[in-house]
Amino acid sequence: MNSRPNSFRSGPDERGHFGMFGGRFVAETLMPLILDLEKAYAEAKADPAFQREMNGYLKDYVGRPSPLYFAERLTEHLGGAKVYLKREELNHTGSHKVNNVLGQIMVARRMGKKRIIAETGAGQHGVATATLCARFGLDCVVYMGAVDVARQEPNVIRMEMLGATVVPVQSGTRTLKDAMNEALRDWVTNVHDTFYCIGTVAGPHPYPMMVRDFQSVIGHETRTQMMEAEGRLPDSLIACIGGGSNAMGLFHPFLDDSSVEIFGVEAAGHGLDKLHAASLTGGRPGVLHGNRTYLLMNDDGQIQDAHSISAGLDYPGIGPEHSWLHETGRVTYLSATDEEALAAFQLLSRLEGIIPALESAHAIARVIELAPARASDHLMVVNLSGRGDKDVPQVGDILKGRKTT
Amino acid sequence: MTTRIDTRFAELQAQGRSAFVTFLMAGDPDPATSLAIIKALPQAGADVIEIGMPFTDPMADGPAIQAAGLRALKAGMTLVKTLDLVRAFRKDDDTTPIVLMGYYNPIYIHGVDRFLTEARQAGVDGLIIVDLPPEEDDELCLPAMRAGLNFIRLATPTTDDRRLPAVLANTSGFVYYVSITGITGAAAANATQVGDAVARIKRHTALPVCVGFGIRTPDAARDIARAANGAVVGTALVDALAKSLDSEGRATTGTVKAVADLAASLAQGVRGAARAAE
Numbered sequence: 001m002n003s004r005p006n007s008f009r010s011g012p013d014e015r016g017h018f019g020m021f022g023g024r025f026v027a028e029t030l031m032p033l034i035l036d037l038e039k040a041y042a043e044a045k046a047d048p049a050f051q052r053e054m055n056g057y058l059k060d061y062v063g064r065p066s067p068l069y070f071a072e073r074l075t076e077h078l079g080g081a082k083v084y085l086k087r088e089e090l091n092h093t094g095s096h097k098v099n100n101v102l103g104q105i106m107v108a109r110r111m112g113k114k115r116i117i118a119e120t121g122a123g124q125h126g127v128a129t130a131t132l133c134a135r136f137g138l139d140c141v142v143y144m145g146a147v148d149v150a151r152q153e154p155n156v157i158r159m160e161m162l163g164a165t166v167v168p169v170q171s172g173t174r175t176l177k178d179a180m181n182e183a184l185r186d187w188v189t190n191v192h193d194t195f196y197c198i199g200t201v202a203g204p205h206p207y208p209m210m211v212r213d214f215q216s217v218i219g220h221e222t223r224t225q226m227m228e229a230e231g232r233l234p235d236s237l238i239a240c241i242g243g244g245s246n247a248m249g250l251f252h253p254f255l256d257d258s259s260v261e262i263f264g265v266e267a268a269g270h271g272l273d274k275l276h277a278a279s280l281t282g283g284r285p286g287v288l289h290g291n292r293t294y295l296l297m298n299d300d301g302q303i304q305d306a307h308s309i310s311a312g313l314d315y316p317g318i319g320p321e322h323s324w325l326h327e328t329g330r331v332t333y334l335s336a337t338d339e340e341a342l343a344a345f346q347l348l349s350r351l352e353g354i355i356p357a358l359e360s361a362h363a364i365a366r367v368i369e370l371a372p373a374r375a376s377d378h379l380m381v382v383n384l385s386g387r388g389d390k391d392v393p394q395v396g397d398i399l400k401g402r403k404t405t
Numbered sequence: 406m407t408t409r410i411d412t413r414f415a416e417l418q419a420q421g422r423s424a425f426v427t428f429l430m431a432g433d434p435d436p437a438t439s440l441a442i443i444k445a446l447p448q449a450g451a452d453v454i455e456i457g458m459p460f461t462d463p464m465a466d467g468p469a470i471q472a473a474g475l476r477a478l479k480a481g482m483t484l485v486k487t488l489d490l491v492r493a494f495r496k497d498d499d500t501t502p503i504v505l506m507g508y509y510n511p512i513y514i515h516g517v518d519r520f521l522t523e524a525r526q527a528g529v530d531g532l533i534i535v536d537l538p539p540e541e542d543d544e545l546c547l548p549a550m551r552a553g554l555n556f557i558r559l560a561t562p563t564t565d566d567r568r569l570p571a572v573l574a575n576t577s578g579f580v581y582y583v584s585i586t587g588i589t590g591a592a593a594a595n596a597t598q599v600g601d602a603v604a605r606i607k608r609h610t611a612l613p614v615c616v617g618f619g620i621r622t623p624d625a626a627r628d629i630a631r632a633a634n635g636a637v638v639g640t641a642l643v644d645a646l647a648k649s650l651d652s653e654g655r656a657t658t659g660t661v662k663a664v665a666d667l668a669a670s671l672a673q674g675v676r677g678a679a680r681a682a683e
């Protein structure tokens with residue numbers, strides 16, 4: 001374990017490291033472009049016109065700020081902490097993914113790139129990318145594992161309606177990690193005109209930092225909204241973790257507020273002793289997809305299959321900043337199984353009239369356990385990262401016994 | 406320190422010809438057949454042998470080499486067994502340079518220092534690690550140089566004159582010029598473009614420059630060999646291997662010969678090049 005740093009919010013260093021994690025582990029072909037991107041992003045970040053334009057779209061196109069909603073019936077049912085939902089599922093396109101895509105597309109436009117590629121698991125990042133490409137008249141190609149194409153069909157149809165080309169990826173395990181491999185292969189081939197819009201806080205530097213910055217609007221709003229609602233900071237934050245972007249977005253503005261307890265929830269799939277996607281709990285540090293981070297792998301360094309009921313969490317890695325927050329102990333990482341997520345999915349639907357994404361249901365599953373153990377004046381914020389419309393066919397089939405998790 | 410790679414390129418320079426460099430995946434389609442193929446390569450005319458280290462997620466490889474890696478992994482190949490393969494090859498061949506090519510994670514997990522010691526003892530001469538650009542030289546490149554192994558860097562069409570010095574700074578053995586922006590198995594660049602690119606790189610370094618990606622035929626190998634110090638062929642050999650397998654993906658009696666025959670005709674192409682680029 002590292003010694004406690006002065007600030008948890010100052011990373012990464014100039015080489016893209018969060019402690020020993022992160023970095024730029026990519027093929028030489030991509031390296032010049034990654035350095036260009038780093039420069040373009042730094043310039044954009046410092047440009048007030050860029051911020052103004054982005055804030056305009058966040059407000060009128062995405063629909064921000066998203067509400068911080070007191071979940072009264074859930075709170076009553078659990079009988080402990082006061083539970084608030086950060087309603088990212090109300091954003092245009094139905095999840096937090098759009099916050100990041102908007103930012104990256106605006107950077108891509110500054111760089112003069114006309115062709116956008118993306119990987120997607122649940123399809124939410126793909127839908128957000130297809131949406132903004134439609135809005136700005138850019139070509140869009142989305143790579144999606146063939147397994148995910150089948151289980152998230154509503155999103156495939158949406159992307160195609162928005163004018164994107166969806167490429168089902170047949171290699172490897174045919175899920176999110178393979179979609180990312182295929183997107184990287186496209187990028188290496190078309191590096192001259194193509195911008196890779198990564199959907200989470202992973203990949204080579206500067207992506208983990210840039211995506212985190214674009215998602216941090218979630219935490220900044222939460223801070224203001226909680227001050228307005230309760231006159232003080234929340235006592236705890238909870239978010240689900242695939243690559244970790246919705247979680248980083250909520251957590252980052254609070255990392256230096258030591259009174260705030262922070263929990264990330266990974267997907268425990270069939271159980272931690274079986275097939276799962278909990279990289280921090282069940283993995284160890286390795287190098288994949290441009291960064292050093294915790295990964296699920298065997299003793300020979302071969303990446304292992306992840307499993308989660310939720311396509312968006314079905315990834316054998318995690319963003320490097322989370323690996324660092326895990327090792328420093330600032331954030332506590334828990335997990336929830338497929339079964340627990342399904343139960344939470346139904347509970348929130350029945351009690352609050354909000355059908356959550358299966359991804360977000362993993363966070364709710366741990367709230368069900370954590371909230372009752374806390375006092376009634378404890379303020380708990382859970383990130384409702386997306387809505388469950390895309391999961392309705394899949395969950396319906398499982399509940400009717402037509403399919404298994 | 407002089408490696409087998411340095412010695413080999415000095416010999417070729419004296420003979421006035423370019424190198425024929427082969428790539429095949431370790432353990433494809435099984436460890437025994439793979440060893441037999443690699444043993445047959447020098448006889449077929451290979452001057453330098455690159456051996457792929459199988460990895461589940463080869464981000465810079467096309468379908469043929471992806472499939473080769475998966476066949477090898479399925480047959481139980483590991484990094485340790487790849488080193489065993491090199492050791493077995495070295496029993497009868499102490500001169501043909503061996504370069505291991507692959508991705509960083511298996512080495513990182515094995516332990517960098519342990520890997521370098523074992524690789525050197527096994528008879529490995531150089532490393533090409535696709536996902537380690539100069540920005541990450543502390544990881545493996547510098548320790549490899551200290552351990553007496555060449556670290557061979559890829560230069561690409563996107564590596565401009567401003568960046569070339571950084572790419573070449575810690576490179577040794579030879580420079581591997583990837584003639585296209587793309588993954589293995591994609592179409593080749595033409596020899597004129599390659600010649601220009603090689604000349605550009607040679608303005609920055611005295612190292613031999615070998616060119617790969619997209620060379621499939623003896624004629625193409627000859628043209629590239631005229632423009633560079635070496636022609637690397639991978640996907641075409643891997644395809645020949647794959648075509649010789651039975652419907653279950655197992656080696657047949659024709660497998661070793663299929664690869665060796667293609668290697669021999671490619672070697673003829675390279676040797677047909679008038680004189681190596683200086």
Ligand SMILES: Cc1ncc(COP(=O)(O)O)c(C=O)c1O
Pocket residue numbers: 095096121122123124125199200201240241242243244245246247311312313357359360385386387
């Ligand atoms: C609704 C929703 N939440 C969470 C995730 C997981 O991604 P991340 O951990 O980057 O937030 C996804 C990914 O597809 C998603 O669609």
